[in-house]
Amino acid sequence: MRLNRIGYLIREGFRSIGTHAFMSFASVTIIMACLIIMGSVSLLSLNIDEIIGGLESQNEVVAFVDEGYTDEQAAALEEKIASTDNVSLVDFVPREEAMENFMGNYDSSMREYIDVSVFRHRYVIHMEDISQMEDTVAELREIPGVVKVNAHVDYANAFISIRNIVSVVSLILIVVLAFVSVFIMTNTIKLATYGRREEIAIQKMVGATNHFIRMPFIIEGLTLGLLGGILAYFAELGLYAGLTRRLMESLANSFITIVPFSRVSTTVLVAFVASGVLVGVFGSLNAIRNYLKV
Numbered sequence: 001m002r003l004n005r006i007g008y009l010i011r012e013g014f015r016s017i018g019t020h021a022f023m024s025f026a027s028v029t030i031i032m033a034c035l036i037i038m039g040s041v042s043l044l045s046l047n048i049d050e051i052i053g054g055l056e057s058q059n060e061v062v063a064f065v066d067e068g069y070t071d072e073q074a075a076a077l078e079e080k081i082a083s084t085d086n087v088s089l090v091d092f093v094p095r096e097e098a099m100e101n102f103m104g105n106y107d108s109s110m111r112e113y114i115d116v117s118v119f120r121h122r123y124v125i126h127m128e129d130i131s132q133m134e135d136t137v138a139e140l141r142e143i144p145g146v147v148k149v150n151a152h153v154d155y156a157n158a159f160i161s162i163r164n165i166v167s168v169v170s171l172i173l174i175v176v177l178a179f180v181s182v183f184i185m186t187n188t189i190k191l192a193t194y195g196r197r198e199e200i201a202i203q204k205m206v207g208a209t210n211h212f213i214r215m216p217f218i219i220e221g222l223t224l225g226l227l228g229g230i231l232a233y234f235a236e237l238g239l240y241a242g243l244t245r246r247l248m249e250s251l252a253n254s255f256i257t258i259v260p261f262s263r264v265s266t267t268v269l270v271a272f273v274a275s276g277v278l279v280g281v282f283g284s285l286n287a288i289r290n291y292l293k294v
Helices: 004-020 021-058 071-082 095-104 108-113 130-141 153-195 199-207 210-250 261-292
Strands: 061-065 087-093 122-127 146-150
Touching: 004 153, 021 153, 021 210, 021 261, 061 130, 071 087, 071 122, 087 095, 087 130, 122 130, 130 153, 130 261, 153 261
Parallel strands: none
Antiparallel strands: 061 122, 061 146, 087 122
C-alpha cells in the first residue's frame, strides 16, 4: 500500500509538470539562467583570487642598500628585513650578481662600459599578502641602510580592488537571483495548485494530511529544480571551456593563468544541483501554503 501511495504521489508530481508545460519550461530556463550567472560570477571571483595568489608568490619587491655599506654591513641587513611584518622570503643579491643578471640581457661587449660599482647590493623580497604591500614597503624604507624600494603598489592595489568589487557584486547577484528563482518557481507551482484547488479541498475534507497533499507539488518543484541545475552545469561547462580557450590564446605570454574547470567541476555540479533542488522545494512549499488552510 505504501509503495502504491508513493507511486501515486510521484505520478501526480510529473503529471502537473506536463499539464503546465510552458510554465515548467519557463521555470527550468529561469533557474538555468540564474545559476549560470551566479556560477560565472563565482568562477570569475575564483580566477581573480588565483591571480592574486600567484602575484603573492611571484611578485618581487626590491630593496636597494646604501652604496656606502660594505659587503658585511649589507649582508647583515637580511635579519632586519626578514623580521618585517608580511615578509615571507628574503634573497640577498650582491652587486656582482646584480651586474651578472643585468648583463645577461646584453651583449658581452657592453661590459667595458659598465663597472660593478654602478650596481648596489639589493634584497629581493616576497610578501605573504600583497594587499598589505603599501604598509610593508613603508616599513622597509624605514630600515637604516635601505635607501630605495621598488614595488608595484598601484598594480597590486588594482587587483585587490577588482577582487573586492567582484566579491560584493557576486554576493548581491546571488541574493537577487536566488530571490528571482524562488519567485518564478513559486508562481509556477501556484498555477498548478490553483488548477487543483477543488481537488485539494476535497482531499482535506476526507482527511488527507497536509504532507500527503504537499508531496506532489514538492516532487514537481524538486524535479524542475534538479533539471535546471543539471542543464545549467552543462551550459556552464561549455561556456567556460569556450571562454577559457579564447583567453588562453591571448594570455599565452602573460603571467595570468586560468583555473581549469576540471578542478572545480564537482563543486560546481553539487552547488548547481543543490541550489536548483532547494529553490524548487522552497518554491513549492511557499506556493501551496495558503491552500492548506481550510
